Amino acid sequence: MKFCSNCGAPVALKIPPGDTLPRHVCDACHTIHYQNPRMVVGCIPEWEDRILLCRRAIEPRHGLWTVPAGYMENGETTFQGALRETLEEANARVEIDSIYALYNIPHINQVYILFRARLLDLDFRPGAETLEVKLMKEAEIPWEQIAFASVRNTLTRYYEDRKKGEYRFHMGPIEQAPRKT
Amino acid sequence: MKFCSNCGAPVALKIPPGDTLPRHVCDACHTIHYQNPRMVVGCIPEWEDRILLCRRAIEPRHGLWTVPAGYMENGETTFQGALRETLEEANARVEIDSIYALYNIPHINQVYILFRARLLDLDFRPGAETLEVKLMKEAEIPWEQIAFASVRNTLTRYYEDRKKGEYRFHMGPIEQAPRKT
Numbered sequence: 001m002k003f004c005s006n007c008g009a010p011v012a013l014k015i016p017p018g019d020t021l022p023r024h025v026c027d028a029c030h031t032i033h034y035q036n037p038r039m040v041v042g043c044i045p046e047w048e049d050r051i052l053l054c055r056r057a058i059e060p061r062h063g064l065w066t067v068p069a070g071y072m073e074n075g076e077t078t079f080q081g082a083l084r085e086t087l088e089e090a091n092a093r094v095e096i097d098s099i100y101a102l103y104n105i106p107h108i109n110q111v112y113i114l115f116r117a118r119l120l121d122l123d124f125r126p127g128a129e130t131l132e133v134k135l136m137k138e139a140e141i142p143w144e145q146i147a148f149a150s151v152r153n154t155l156t157r158y159y160e161d162r163k164k165g166e167y168r169f170h171m172g173p174i175e176q177a178p179r180k181t
Numbered sequence: 182m183k184f185c186s187n188c189g190a191p192v193a194l195k196i197p198p199g200d201t202l203p204r205h206v207c208d209a210c211h212t213i214h215y216q217n218p219r220m221v222v223g224c225i226p227e228w229e230d231r232i233l234l235c236r237r238a239i240e241p242r243h244g245l246w247t248v249p250a251g252y253m254e255n256g257e258t259t260f261q262g263a264l265r266e267t268l269e270e271a272n273a274r275v276e277i278d279s280i281y282a283l284y285n286i287p288h289i290n291q292v293y294i295l296f297r298a299r300l301l302d303l304d305f306r307p308g309a310e311t312l313e314v315k316l317m318k319e320a321e322i323p324w325e326q327i328a329f330a331s332v333r334n335t336l337t338r339y340y341e342d343r344k345k346g347e348y349r350f351h352m353g354p355i356e357q358a359p360r361k362t
Binding site for chain 1: 184185188189190191192201202214216217218219252253254255256257259261269283285288292294309350352354
């Protein structure tokens with residue numbers, strides 16, 4: 001952020017009076033521009049013993065697999081966001097079941113919220129940001145080709161829970177992957 | 182948003198190619214400025230049969246009571262945000278227990294995440310944004326003086342759960358209050 005979105009003057013990074021963190025502050029109109037984490041919402045669409053995965057047609061992680069998920073929009077609930085993303089990415093209609101995972105990814109300022117969901121029919125096909133949509137059994141999951149650690153974590157917990165016969169809510173941070181040198 | 186925070190040129194509200202919603206787009210540098218919901222994180226600090234409430238020294242709802250909670254910051258987890266807010270608003274140290282409530286407030290683009298937490302000692306006092314901090318039994322809760330519907334909802338569920346002897350995770354939308362005419 002270099003300019004004030006309210007008046008167009010340059011902003012400076014400084015700690016406002018009474019605050020504890022540096023913010024982008026406009027010296028002309030005195031607006032303080034806060035920046036906060038974004039939520040990514042999505043679901044694990046289930047059909048019998050299979051789940052629906054999408055292969056990404058966009059960066060980051062073009063060509064890799066993920067569950068339907070994306071940035072939550074203003075004016076919607078987390079439920080509505082998960083339904084919308086599932087429709088946009090897989091043209092699939094689901095009924096949201098329970099919240100399944102909340103993962104913090106502080107190094108990229110994201111919070112993932114994933115639900116379990118029931119696929120309502122088999123009439124799905126790739127959306128504009130998706131190369132391929134596929135229902136997979138556990139043995140078919142391409143573990144080495146999963147796009148994000150948050151999704152790989154969630155699916156690992158999901159199959160552990162399924163074996164135990166009880167789906168528990170999972171929460172935790174996703175650690176930053178070590179940089180490749 | 183009137184100006185591009187990247188280059189300072191005026192922005193226009195338009196639907197970018199491939200998108201479905203209007204965004205603030207810069208015609209000069211082509212930056213698309215997305216706006217997303219913010220998370221408010223906090224906790225219900227417990228001490229024996231009492232909980233810690235804070236009376237607000239700031240707007241909105243100056244003078245009304247709430248649990249320690251505030252906007253989640255970049256670079257932190259939801260847990261860390263709840264701990265930080267409790268320290269800032271009540272100078273209180275807590276150990277976070279489980280996630281207790283997730284409330285969507287779509288008409289103001291907020292998601293509330295509240296945890297149950299255990300107060301570690303009785304050495305608390307008002308922070309800069311707090312007029313008064315008080316440990317209260319259920320009978321002392323000032324229901325008519327609670328600052329936010331999300332907090333009133335959460336505390337109502339909390340005492341219902343306590344009577345049943347089991348705390349469940351609660352989730353749902355907070356409806357927009359009818360405007361007073």
